Amino acid sequence: MMTPTNNNPKKLLEVTQLQKQYTNNGATNVIFDGLDLTVYENEFVAILGHSGSGKSTLLRMIAGLESVSGGSIVLEDKEIKKPGKERMMIFQNYALLPWLTVFENIKLAVDEVMPHMSEQQKQDHVSEHIAMVHLEAAANKKPSELSGGMKQRVGIARALAVQPLLLLMDEPLGALDPFTRAKLQDQILELYYKRHQTIILVTHDVEEALLMADRIIILKAEEVASIGKVIEVPFEHPRDRVKLREHPEFNELKNQTLKLMEAYFEQMQVGS
Numbered sequence: 374m375m376t377p378t379n380n381n382p383k384k385l386l387e388v389t390q391l392q393k394q395y396t397n398n399g400a401t402n403v404i405f406d407g408l409d410l411t412v413y414e415n416e417f418v419a420i421l422g423h424s425g426s427g428k429s430t431l432l433r434m435i436a437g438l439e440s441v442s443g444g445s446i447v448l449e450d451k452e453i454k455k456p457g458k459e460r461m462m463i464f465q466n467y468a469l470l471p472w473l474t475v476f477e478n479i480k481l482a483v484d485e486v487m488p489h490m491s492e493q494q495k496q497d498h499v500s501e502h503i504a505m506v507h508l509e510a511a512a513n514k515k516p517s518e519l520s521g522g523m524k525q526r527v528g529i530a531r532a533l534a535v536q537p538l539l540l541l542m543d544e545p546l547g548a549l550d551p552f553t554r555a556k557l558q559d560q561i562l563e564l565y566y567k568r569h570q571t572i573i574l575v576t577h578d579v580e581e582a583l584l585m586a587d588r589i590i591i592l593k594a595e596e597v598a599s600i601g602k603v604i605e606v607p608f609e610h611p612r613d614r615v616k617l618r619e620h621p622e623f624n625e626l627k628n629q630t631l632k633l634m635e636a637y638f639e640q641m642q643v644g645s
């Protein structure tokens with residue numbers, strides 16, 4: 374695990390003096406004006422912030438789905454200009470192809486990024502990832518036959534099958550009921566431990582961020598969006614949600630974070 378005590382963590386992603394603005398009908402809306410952020414290898418970073426604080430815009434720029442207006446985003450010495458297979462994004466709305474089965478949805482991604490593998494190797498690779506998210510029994514089902522939680526597990530399996538350097542998750546569990554959500558949080562953590570996957574997770578949920586992340590970046594939006602606070606989450610991995618919820622430090626940190634976000638929200642209301 375990437376922990377604050379790791380002596381010499383390797384930088385994976387460097388966001389430097391990032392600027393982003395949108396111009397619509399001649400009016401310019403500046404979202405970021407000089408944001409800096411470093412993410413280290415094998416780190417789990419959560420980006421928290423209220424609606425409109427720029428979380429999705431930042432993640433989409435890291436994914437290469439959105440252009441930057443200034444500054445740079447560099448992944449392992451390579452500047453990000455467009456989407457690439459070393460960064461996989463998981464969306465809230467699953468983004469599965471409805472006419473393909475679970476197996477075929479994942480296979481499509483594998484075919485695209487692993488052309489050097491034999492057909493048998495690719496099929497084994499897909500099966501292995503289906504097993505990883507415990508969906509063996511649903512391998513030949515279409516997305517319409519699956520629950521929301523199952524669809525999201527397909528999305529996770531598909532993203533991990535591509536073996537990205539960086540996994541980007543934009544509110545991936547936002548549409549799920551609390552129990553399915555908790556189960557998937559645990560499964561994502563399990564994959565994080567097994568694969569040493571570097572992850573950036575965008576979420577509104579303070580408890581989710583504290584339960585999962587090594588470090589939490591809280592965005593605030595006044596005139597422009599910026600990093601309001603960085604929290605190094607002090608709890609050892611692997612984490613147990615039941616024990617953590619009873620931990621006084623967990624509750625203290627949760628309350629402090631909520632208060633801070635409320636204050637940022639108030640400031641935004643005043644500014645807008």
Ligand SMILES: Nc1ncnc2c1ncn2[C@@H]1O[C@H](COP(=O)(O)OP(=O)(O)OP(=O)(O)O)[C@@H](O)[C@H]1O
Pocket residue numbers: 395397402404422423424425426427428429430431
């Ligand atoms: N295509 C666009 N054109 C103009 N402004 C945009 C565009 N996309 C986003 N914005 C603006 O950028 C700001 C940040 O939006 P963003 O969606 O990144 O916030 P967010 O924190 O992800 O919000 P939410 O939690 O509601 O998803 C908002 O003020 C939004 O209006």
